[in-house]
Amino acid sequence: MKISQKGLYALQAMMMLARRHHQGAIKIRDIAYEEDLPEKFLELILLELKNARMVESVRGAKGGYQLRREPSEIHLAEIIRLIDGPLAPFGDAEQLRVLIGRDLPHRALYQVFLDVRDAAARILEHTTLADLIREPGPRSGKSKRQRGQKREAGSILPMVVGSKSD
Amino acid sequence: MKISQKGLYALQAMMMLARRHHQGAIKIRDIAYEEDLPEKFLELILLELKNARMVESVRGAKGGYQLRREPSEIHLAEIIRLIDGPLAPFGDAEQLRVLIGRDLPHRALYQVFLDVRDAAARILEHTTLADLIREPGPRSGKSKRQRGQKREAGSILPMVVGSKSD
DNA sequence: ATAAAGTCTATTGGTTCAGTCGAGTTTATG
DNA sequence: CATAAACTCGACTGAACCAATAGACTTTAT
Numbered sequence: 001m002k003i004s005q006k007g008l009y010a011l012q013a014m015m016m017l018a019r020r021h022h023q024g025a026i027k028i029r030d031i032a033y034e035e036d037l038p039e040k041f042l043e044l045i046l047l048e049l050k051n052a053r054m055v056e057s058v059r060g061a062k063g064g065y066q067l068r069r070e071p072s073e074i075h076l077a078e079i080i081r082l083i084d085g086p087l088a089p090f091g092d093a094e095q096l097r098v099l100i101g102r103d104l105p106h107r108a109l110y111q112v113f114l115d116v117r118d119a120a121a122r123i124l125e126h127t128t129l130a131d132l133i134r135e136p137g138p139r140s141g142k143s144k145r146q147r148g149q150k151r152e153a154g155s156i157l158p159m160v161v162g163s164k165s166d
Numbered sequence: 167m168k169i170s171q172k173g174l175y176a177l178q179a180m181m182m183l184a185r186r187h188h189q190g191a192i193k194i195r196d197i198a199y200e201e202d203l204p205e206k207f208l209e210l211i212l213l214e215l216k217n218a219r220m221v222e223s224v225r226g227a228k229g230g231y232q233l234r235r236e237p238s239e240i241h242l243a244e245i246i247r248l249i250d251g252p253l254a255p256f257g258d259a260e261q262l263r264v265l266i267g268r269d270l271p272h273r274a275l276y277q278v279f280l281d282v283r284d285a286a287a288r289i290l291e292h293t294t295l296a297d298l299i300r301e302p303g304p305r306s307g308k309s310k311r312q313r314g315q316k317r318e319a320g321s322i323l324p325m326v327v328g329s330k331s332d
Numbered sequence: 333a334t335a336a337a338g339t340c341t342a343t344t345g346g347t348t349c350a351g352t353c354g355a356g357t358t359t360a361t362g
Numbered sequence: 363c364a365t366a367a368a369c370t371c372g373a374c375t376g377a378a379c380c381a382a383t384a385g386a387c388t389t390t391a392t
Contacts, residue, residue, distance in 0.1 A: 001167065001168060001255055002167060002168035002255060002256075003255045003256040003279070004348090004349070004350085005349075005350065006349075006350070006351095007256075008256060011275055012272065012275075015271075015272070015275065027367090027368075027369095028368080028369075029368090038350080038351060038352085040351070040352055040353080041350065041351050041352080043369080043370085044351085044371095046369090047369085047370070047371080050369095057368090057369060057370090058359090058368085058369085059357080059358045059359060059368065059369050059370085060357095060358050060359025060360060060367075060368060060369075061358095061359060061360040061361070061365095061366070061367045061368060062359080062360055062361090062367080062368080063358085063359075063360090063367080063368045063369060064368080064369085065369090076278065081332070086332035087332060088332060089167055089168060089169045089286070090168075090169040090173075090174060092332035093332040094332060105181075106178065106181070108297070108298040108299070108300075109177055109178075109181065109298055112242065112289065112290070112293055112298070113169070115289050116285075116286050116289050116290065117332070119282075119285035119286065119288075119289065120255070120282050120285065120286065122285075123278065123281050123282050123285060124278070124282065127278055131274070132274040132275055132278070133274070134274075166247070166252035166253060166254060166258035166259040166260060166283070170379095170380070170381085171380080171381065172380075172381070172382095175381095193336090193337075193338095194337080194338075195337090204381080204382060204383085206382065206383055206384080207381065207382050207383080209338080209339085210340095210382090212338090213338085213339070213340080216338095223337095223338060223339090224337085224338085224390090225337065225338050225339085225388080225389045225390060226336075226337055226338075226388090226389050226390025226391060227335070227336040227337055227389090227390060227391045227392075228336080228337080228390080228391060228392095229336080229337045229338055229389085229390075229391095230337075230338085231338090
């Protein structure tokens with residue numbers, strides 16, 4: 001799964017709307033300005049998010065966009081699937097399961113692909129916009145971890161300084 | 167990370183060479199025929215794999231390609247990085263670490279991206295061609311799991327029949 | 333010599349990506 | 363009720379990338 005520039009913009013816009021969830025409709029222009037996104041392109045993205053019923057629009061003067069659900073009810077996987085397609089690194093999960101069943105010489109390979117997609121899904125289907133908008137800055141060393149959610153797992157692991165892993 | 171058709175071809179070709187690792191150089195034509203890959207395109211891919219020192223070529227009549235290392239020493243991540251780039255779903259690991267350090271409003275988002283790439287890396291950097299070429303068919307219900315390697319983890323999990331997960 | 337094989341550069345047709353334009357519709361407000 | 367602010371929607375574009383092909387060239391076994 002590759003996240004495109006458009007996908008990143010969508011995620012940024014949704015984070016911004018989540019941060020201002022209490023403030024009613026936010027103008028496209030304000031989102032574009034604050035997140036530094038191309039306005040016309042953002043317009044297109046918000047339209048898609050609206051058709052997918054993740055946000056709603058208010059038309060006319062004083063209009064704008066707002067989330068249709070609580071930030072804690074919007075998972076990153078939804079947004080990414082909408083804009084960039086399936087989470088699997090090749091094809092989609094259903095297709096991979098078929099290939100694992102039919103293509104004997106390559107089934108082990110497709111099983112690895114499916115394992116990778118499952119690992120990504122486990123993360124992205126459990127992380128919500130609400131998870132992303134707490135602790136805006138690095139202040140306050142210990143922030144309370146609510147409900148045993150994962151998060152920060154990667155950053156706790158010992159990290160070699162010049163790892164150059166990619 | 168998205169695996170392209172070209173990336174899949176590369177993985178298939180490498181699996182085929184791993185299966186015949188004992189047989190010396192294999193002709194491009196034979197690989198193309200047996201794996202059903204476009205011959206001229208495969209030629210290009212093998213050249214790249216050669217420049218990356220994963221395979222070596224023998225020129226002239228009786229020539230062909232063969233692995234340069236044992237199948238158990240060739241990790242899927244190497245092949246995928248060569249053909250399709252970094253494992254991260256956006257940018258690469260180094261870049262993400264910089265963004266996590268600098269882009270405070272979005273650091274949580276980039277951390278999730280990094281978690282996804284780490285999850286993929288854990289799988290793809292530990293799976294080798296040797297892992298893929300054992301048990302060609304579904305025969306022999308129990309195959310010996312060597313050295314506590316993961317594998318098959320996904321397929322053991324309870325799977326809802328009509329999951330439609332992507 | 334020559335046929336069989338890999339090497340290498342160029343090119344092509346198609347698709348996706350990132351983004352722009354502009355005409356249209358809706359609505360708050362004076 | 364005029365109008366400006368805002369969303370809606372379809373068309374379009376240039377660049378990059380993808381999958382694949384073509385063809386000339388070099389190397390080597392026999």
